[in-house]
Amino acid sequence: MTKTGFLTTALVLILLLAGGLRLGIVMRQSDQLREDRDAYIAIARNLAAGHGFTSSRVEAGQDLAPTAFRPPLYPCLLAVGYYLNAGPQMTGILQVLLGIATVWFTWKTGLRLQLKWAALLAAGIVATDPILLQYTSYSMTEVLATFLCSLLLYLLICSFSTRVENASPPTNKPMLFWTGAVWGLAILCRPTFLAFLGIWLVIRLADSLKQRLLSNSEELRPASVSQQLAFLAAGIILAVSPWLIRNLVVFRAPILTTTHGGYTLLLGNNPVFYNEVVQQPWGTVWTGESLDAWQKSLEADIAQLQPALETEQERDRWMYQRARQNISSQPSLFAQSCLLRLKRFWNIAPLASAGQTPSRTLLLGVASYYFVVLLGCLWGVCMVIWKRERNWLPLIWLLVSFTIVHLFYWTNMRMRAPLVPAIALLSVFGWSHLIHFCKIDRLWNRPNTDHPKV
Numbered sequence: 001m002t003k004t005g006f007l008t009t010a011l012v013l014i015l016l017l018a019g020g021l022r023l024g025i026v027m028r029q030s031d032q033l034r035e036d037r038d039a040y041i042a043i044a045r046n047l048a049a050g051h052g053f054t055s056s057r058v059e060a061g062q063d064l065a066p067t068a069f070r071p072p073l074y075p076c077l078l079a080v081g082y083y084l085n086a087g088p089q090m091t092g093i094l095q096v097l098l099g100i101a102t103v104w105f106t107w108k109t110g111l112r113l114q115l116k117w118a119a120l121l122a123a124g125i126v127a128t129d130p131i132l133l134q135y136t137s138y139s140m141t142e143v144l145a146t147f148l149c150s151l152l153l154y155l156l157i158c159s160f161s162t163r164v165e166n167a168s169p170p171t172n173k174p175m176l177f178w179t180g181a182v183w184g185l186a187i188l189c190r191p192t193f194l195a196f197l198g199i200w201l202v203i204r205l206a207d208s209l210k211q212r213l214l215s216n217s218e219e220l221r222p223a224s225v226s227q228q229l230a231f232l233a234a235g236i237i238l239a240v241s242p243w244l245i246r247n248l249v250v251f252r253a254p255i256l257t258t259t260h261g262g263y264t265l266l267l268g269n270n271p272v273f274y275n276e277v278v279q280q281p282w283g284t285v286w287t288g289e290s291l292d293a294w295q296k297s298l299e300a301d302i303a304q305l306q307p308a309l310e311t312e313q314e315r316d317r318w319m320y321q322r323a324r325q326n327i328s329s330q331p332s333l334f335a336q337s338c339l340l341r342l343k344r345f346w347n348i349a350p351l352a353s354a355g356q357t358p359s360r361t362l363l364l365g366v367a368s369y370y371f372v373v374l375l376g377c378l379w380g381v382c383m384v385i386w387k388r389e390r391n392w393l394p395l396i397w398l399l400v401s402f403t404i405v406h407l408f409y410w411t412n413m414r415m416r417a418p419l420v421p422a423i424a425l426l427s428v429f430g431w432s433h434l435i436h437f438c439k440i441d442r443l444w445n446r447p448n449t450d451h452p453k454v
Helices: 003-028 030-034 040-048 073-083 087-112 118-128 130-137 142-160 169-189 192-214 222-251 261-267 271-278 288-303 312-329 331-345 360-387 390-408 413-444
Strands: 054-058 064-066
Touching: 003 030, 003 087, 003 118, 003 130, 030 087, 030 130, 040 054, 040 073, 040 087, 073 087, 073 142, 073 169, 087 118, 087 130, 087 142, 087 413, 118 130, 118 413, 130 142, 130 360, 130 413, 142 169, 142 192, 142 222, 142 390, 142 413, 169 192, 169 222, 192 222, 192 390, 261 312, 271 288, 271 331, 312 331, 331 390, 331 413, 360 390, 360 413, 390 413
Parallel strands: none
Antiparallel strands: 054 064
């Protein structure tokens, strides 16, 4: 078998493994596809029934209320299945197919980054990632967001890598446009991608300005950079404009993301969470009873406000204000909670929650898996910075942007699911350099056998 044939066979096997594992989990845990943890199914049902993007709560004497509490992309996709009276089944099929496609685009991105055979290892990591496998059987955004992230990274590398930047404008412009469109869809799935966009734009503009000042190259003239960003912006606007226009019409406000941010910030920055989790030993989780009591007390406080909060935007602004008050009144506990969120976001083993006690063997296996992967990722980040691998920088800015956001907002391990393709690529990049370094070190320090003792 030729080398090309071997690599092709290995890729097919990895894709089959990815599909088989996900299909098995969906079939075994099919009931979880009907669980509506984040109200995406409720919104999808309302969309399928012709009630628009509305919440499941019925106010006294009112119809279903329009909502922007959740990002729109995922429930819109689910609505297709519920319109055809095959919601859970189509959701399961969608999750499996998106998982396979994520593995494929991770491999493609690895090839663009010159990983060659190591791109298969990155694809294998994504195929077997415990977080992605676990949430394949949940009607939640993890699988879709990860797919969009893998596609976005591939398009970014194709559009802005050193090799492609020198291509002619007719070849580059469509790629830039579609990169922006996918970026917009990612924002409509997980608003955290907006932070990635902001950081990437700042770094891109600063880098272009720096190179323009140090070089007379016509490729870096301001007009060229402006054209690139214009096509990127056109794609983003195309993707997000329907949601933005809808919110302008319904809420009279240009809501680009959701009205969920204030609650998410307040959820991780309040006295109850500080007392019951932040000031407790590592591994302590917020019990369901306490969380429910806090939510009821929060609603009671809102009900007493004068004038009353009548819209989601007003509730969102009020919760942001309450969170800022908690942060400013207890800055030391806020700093501790930020450190806790950092540890949770990059944790190697899931924390036990109420009613769920994973076996010790399972926890050890997951912890070992992520220890190896994240260790390689850390070294990969170091190597990218040290070797100044410009084409790899979008992966690092992706990790940085998500980490910064989740320093402040509520977080756990599943929040890093969209980062798995980038983590996998950086991990194999790091381990390849570690192995190479170890070989050189071993050869350098080997005993001198050229002149054996007489």
